[in-house]
Amino acid sequence: MLKIVDSAVPVACWSCSAAHKASALFCSNCSKIQPPPSGEYFSVFGLRPQLNLDLDALERELHRLSRRLHPDRFARASENEREWSLADTALLNDAYRTLKDPLRRTEYLLKLHGAEIGEEHAGKDRRDPSRVPPDLLEEVFDLNMQLEEMRSARQAGETDQELEKNLVEAKKKFDGLLEEVDRDLRAQWQAWDEGDQAAREAAQKTMAALLDRRRYLNNLVRDVTETLGA
Amino acid sequence: MAYSDKVVDHYNNPRNVGTLDKSSQEVGTGLVGAPECGDVMRLQIRVNPETQVIEEAKFKTFGCGSAIASSSLATEWIKGRTVEDALTIKNTDIVKELSLPPVKIHCSVLAEDAIRAAIGDWKKKNGVAETAQAAVAAK
Ligand code: FES
Ligand SMILES: [Zn+2]
Numbered sequence: 001m002l003k004i005v006d007s008a009v010p011v012a013c014w015s016c017s018a019a020h021k022a023s024a025l026f027c028s029n030c031s032k033i034q035p036p037p038s039g040e041y042f043s044v045f046g047l048r049p050q051l052n053l054d055l056d057a058l059e060r061e062l063h064r065l066s067r068r069l070h071p072d073r074f075a076r077a078s079e080n081e082r083e084w085s086l087a088d089t090a091l092l093n094d095a096y097r098t099l100k101d102p103l104r105r106t107e108y109l110l111k112l113h114g115a116e117i118g119e120e121h122a123g124k125d126r127r128d129p130s131r132v133p134p135d136l137l138e139e140v141f142d143l144n145m146q147l148e149e150m151r152s153a154r155q156a157g158e159t160d161q162e163l164e165k166n167l168v169e170a171k172k173k174f175d176g177l178l179e180e181v182d183r184d185l186r187a188q189w190q191a192w193d194e195g196d197q198a199a200r201e202a203a204q205k206t207m208a209a210l211l212d213r214r215r216y217l218n219n220l221v222r223d224v225t226e227t228l229g230a
Numbered sequence: 231m232a233y234s235d236k237v238v239d240h241y242n243n244p245r246n247v248g249t250l251d252k253s254s255q256e257v258g259t260g261l262v263g264a265p266e267c268g269d270v271m272r273l274q275i276r277v278n279p280e281t282q283v284i285e286e287a288k289f290k291t292f293g294c295g296s297a298i299a300s301s302s303l304a305t306e307w308i309k310g311r312t313v314e315d316a317l318t319i320k321n322t323d324i325v326k327e328l329s330l331p332p333v334k335i336h337c338s339v340l341a342e343d344a345i346r347a348a349i350g351d352w353k354k355k356n357g358v359a360e361t362a363q364a365a366v367a368a369k
Contacts, residue, residue, distance in 0.1 A: 134261075137263045138261065140270050141290075145290070216263060219268040
């Protein structure tokens with residue numbers, strides 16, 4: 001689990017003891033570098049958790065903070081401060097990579113709100129029927145069977161025109177479904193960013209289900225593309 | 231990440247890969263997916279109607295090495311057992327046998343789900359009352 005510390009809870013600066021936000025890389029009072037913060041990624045960039053992000057602003061903030069963290073600036077600083085400049089830079093880059101990518105950003109936000117997502121979770125809510133779309137599973141499975149058939153036909157030096165045509169069609173269809181999922185996700189972003197508590201909880205559930213669906217579709221499109229391209 | 235020897239063995243020589251006739255009264259089919267990664271697995275059993283012993287088990291997995299090994303092992307384990315006995319297999323047994331690391335636990339869960347779904351399907355076909363656990367998995 002992610003450790004979530006409310007970044008509104010202030011911590012004391014190691015140097016001047018002034019209170020500042022737990023997500024701050026620098027003290028707002030004396031400007032000294034702080035140890036890697038334990039708060040969530042959004043607040044490292046001075047943002048509220050949100051899904052529709054201004055990516056240009058995010059990048060500008062990355063550059064601004066990276067410059068301030070640059071090791072050259074700490075050549076004569078204490079050993080602690082030198083170490084922190086490296087650790088803070090690593091954290092800043094992780095945070096940036098996570099927030100920049102729309103899917104990773106969505107997953108991250110859902111995890112912040114307690115969703116069990118990703119390979120490290122044998123999710124306890126996995127038997128929730130909304131997480132297992134049976135018709136999609138059937139389709140994904142059938143298509144995988146066809147892909148296998150096509151690969152072994154090719155290995156035997158044959159081409160099954162009919163089968164290949166089917167797969168090209170299927171790929172189109174699944175590309176379309178992926179786009180649909182992404183559109184739906186974006187609509188949920190909006191609902192989450194602008195919603196109250198209840199609306200947010202509903203959006204979180206929907207987004208978790210959409211991301212599940214997306215994983216199946218994505219694997220399939222990847223495999224079809226690989227096989228057809230070979 | 232390195233796979234354990236047992237995973238590699240099952241991966242290179244998977245046991246019981248294949249398909250049983252889905253429409254047969256004696257066959258139960260479980261098709262399950264791992265939402266964590268998008269992998270899919272189908273496990274099928276053929277049950278002796280007199281003895282309720284699983285006489286044949288086949289699987290087909292489109293997924294990672296651990297999922298293939300877990301389902302291969304699962305078919306080995308359930309063959310020769312009664313359906314009720316097969317339901318006692320837990321994903322943690324698979325984790326132990328294959329020494330799966332934490333990120334691969336969900337692969338073993340997928341195999342347990344597949345056993346339960348296949349047995350649930352067979353029970354439904356044959357009008358056998360479901361145990362509470364199997365009812366959840368067959369959904
Ligand atoms: S990585 Fe998902 S089933 Fe193995
Ligand atoms: Zn200070």
